[in-house]
Amino acid sequence: MGTSTHIAPIQKSSHLQKSKHTQNTCPIQANAKPAPVHLPPKEQARKSSINTAIAKPFVKWAGGKSQLLNKVQKVLPQDLASRKNITYVEPFVGGGAVLFWILQTYPNIKRAIINDINQELISTYLAIQNDVENLIQELLKFQQEYISLAPTERSLYFLEKRQAFNKKDVAPTRLAALFIFLNRTCFNGLYRVNAKGYFNVPHGKYANPKIADESNLRACSRLLQKVEILCGDFEQTSRYASRNSIFYLDPPYKPLSTTSAFTSYTRQGFDDTEQIRLGTFCQKIARKGALFIESNSDPKNINPKDTFFDSLYETFSIQRVSANRMINSNAAKRGAISELLISNVENV
Numbered sequence: 001m002g003t004s005t006h007i008a009p010i011q012k013s014s015h016l017q018k019s020k021h022t023q024n025t026c027p028i029q030a031n032a033k034p035a036p037v038h039l040p041p042k043e044q045a046r047k048s049s050i051n052t053a054i055a056k057p058f059v060k061w062a063g064g065k066s067q068l069l070n071k072v073q074k075v076l077p078q079d080l081a082s083r084k085n086i087t088y089v090e091p092f093v094g095g096g097a098v099l100f101w102i103l104q105t106y107p108n109i110k111r112a113i114i115n116d117i118n119q120e121l122i123s124t125y126l127a128i129q130n131d132v133e134n135l136i137q138e139l140l141k142f143q144q145e146y147i148s149l150a151p152t153e154r155s156l157y158f159l160e161k162r163q164a165f166n167k168k169d170v171a172p173t174r175l176a177a178l179f180i181f182l183n184r185t186c187f188n189g190l191y192r193v194n195a196k197g198y199f200n201v202p203h204g205k206y207a208n209p210k211i212a213d214e215s216n217l218r219a220c221s222r223l224l225q226k227v228e229i230l231c232g233d234f235e236q237t238s239r240y241a242s243r244n245s246i247f248y249l250d251p252p253y254k255p256l257s258t259t260s261a262f263t264s265y266t267r268q269g270f271d272d273t274e275q276i277r278l279g280t281f282c283q284k285i286a287r288k289g290a291l292f293i294e295s296n297s298d299p300k301n302i303n304p305k306d307t308f309f310d311s312l313y314e315t316f317s318i319q320r321v322s323a324n325r326m327i328n329s330n331a332a333k334r335g336a337i338s339e340l341l342i343s344n345v346e347n348v
């Protein structure tokens, strides 16, 4: 661990360069509701509804935080909307539910750093940032081809694309298109790899999946223009810790039992040693003056005497919040459970 990975650079498409410097064709600007001018910034952010965000995660991702946004917001510093020079850091960005929401809710955040160990996911963020029009064209082609096929032919088409994705022998924007296509058409939108690191989720059976969500991809691209995108282990983000930074950490959750959790985002996995390494990381960034909020599972759901996180984060605040989780393979065991929000934010 502790390494960062080089991701092949993507040429900026001429369209994007043009739109950045000359005309603004992005729908996020045209459709954005203007904030009420008579409200102070703090009040504006509070009023901003969780559901009015225009840019939303472009992939379905296990552990996505869309449903917990209002709970995360309550833990954020109350004066966040009026703070200047804030750097937002998300070391386990995944689908980016918190990233996209926070950048739209707090436009005063001028700088953001995101990181994930999943190279293909990060390549896709880079393609959306730098080559969104070509990416959309690739996805529109996949969409037309896939939707016109009969169910059995669709399964074959999916397997062909999964093989091409695992071979990785394609240009970065094509790899990003394959990544999004597979996410939209595979079983439950899961991302799971086998011991060799190959994506192995089977074909899903959605009748009419939206493979090319053009307006959302352009809205994401627009927001990502102010984001620095890194690929590697979470520890490399500690260099951004300062009195002006806020970290949101959403690591792979500690499994509640051997059957209850989905933990195979990566070949390496994320065991208790990794959770302890993350605890040490939080102490380190807190010492540098950074604020942090971390989500994790609550082992007390299964064993009320389990104090793993209470001990690991004893010097920080731990809140228990309710969440609906759909990642149990046994449908009967899905439902509301308690999750942790660990932080060093003091809201008085």
Ligand SMILES: C[S@@+](CC[C@H](N)C(=O)[O-])C[C@H]1O[C@@H](n2cnc3c(N)ncnc32)[C@H](O)[C@@H]1O
Binding pocket: 061, 062, 063, 064, 065, 066, 091, 092, 093, 094, 095, 096, 097, 098, 115, 116, 117, 118, 232, 233, 234, 235, 250, 251, 252, 253, 265, 266, 269, 270
């Ligand atoms: C729970 S998901 C994040 C979910 C995300 N916040 C969302 O809203 O969709 C955890 C992420 O951590 C990443 N990850 C796993 N081990 C990591 C490591 N050592 N360093 C950085 N990222 C890691 C996985 O690839 C995965 O995307």
